[in-house]
Amino acid sequence: MTRAVLALLAMLLAGPVLAEPEAACQVPDGLVQADFAMPRVADAIAAKTLEIAVLGSASSALAGPAGAGKAYPGPLEAALKAALPGVTVTVSTFAKPKQSAAEMQAAIPAILADKKPALVIWQSGTADAIRGVDPEDFRIALEEGTEALQKGGADVMLMNMQFSPRTESMIAVNAYADAMRFVALQHSVNLFDRFAVMKHWNEAGIFDLTTVTKKMDMAERVHACFGKLLARLILDGVALTREERKANDRP
Numbered sequence: 001m002t003r004a005v006l007a008l009l010a011m012l013l014a015g016p017v018l019a020e021p022e023a024a025c026q027v028p029d030g031l032v033q034a035d036f037a038m039p040r041v042a043d044a045i046a047a048k049t050l051e052i053a054v055l056g057s058a059s060s061a062l063a064g065p066a067g068a069g070k071a072y073p074g075p076l077e078a079a080l081k082a083a084l085p086g087v088t089v090t091v092s093t094f095a096k097p098k099q100s101a102a103e104m105q106a107a108i109p110a111i112l113a114d115k116k117p118a119l120v121i122w123q124s125g126t127a128d129a130i131r132g133v134d135p136e137d138f139r140i141a142l143e144e145g146t147e148a149l150q151k152g153g154a155d156v157m158l159m160n161m162q163f164s165p166r167t168e169s170m171i172a173v174n175a176y177a178d179a180m181r182f183v184a185l186q187h188s189v190n191l192f193d194r195f196a197v198m199k200h201w202n203e204a205g206i207f208d209l210t211t212v213t214k215k216m217d218m219a220e221r222v223h224a225c226f227g228k229l230l231a232r233l234i235l236d237g238v239a240l241t242r243e244e245r246k247a248n249d250r251p
Helices: 002-012 039-046 073-083 101-115 126-131 135-151 174-186 194-203 217-249
Strands: 049-056 088-095 119-123 155-159 190-192
Touching (some): 039 119, 039 217, 049 073, 049 101, 073 217, 101 119, 101 135, 135 155, 135 174, 155 174, 155 217
Parallel strands (some): 049 119
16 A cells, blocks of 8 residues: 555656746745744854755655656756855755655764754654654654754754645545644744645646646646745745844944
């Protein structure tokens, strides 16, 4: 069951594209926005060196020889480099298939020690939902991991699971998505609602997520859009930081 579901998710994301490239990444106002400041990222940009770590599972990567560059961490790095001339931007990926939140949590100390990232993007939820991990255990792992990242000097962005109309009835994700929203609010970290973004794209006919195919065209385009949207969210968080600091400096 687990392998079949994972395989189906990968094939669905490789389905046909319906929209032109320039329209494909559009989302409704408010769907992707920063609700919280990103002070560590702002400081790193000011220091001209921005290190970002992506902690995730298989859906943070793409198969094939070009997969490492086409998965969303690659387009994210490119988008930030274009938006931040003079800043050295590095996005490192720590993604392993079928990892639960608890397993990802265990990798956090090594990532903090090795990379000293200003931002960690933590993608989680799918593997826990497929395994049937208790949502409360999922929440606790996510909460403890977020606390460890913040204490270790990193801003945190949470990213939830993929949306697929073909697997929606096979995987119960709502409890895990709710847990992730709760942790984001409790710890004042931004959430990239990948599930809602993909659902919008599917319903608007931008990407057809109902068709199963082994071609990777759409997977690459979807990940390219993720990269652009993540960059926008990060820059919004930096702008919010500057606004808050400016307001605090007023007499």
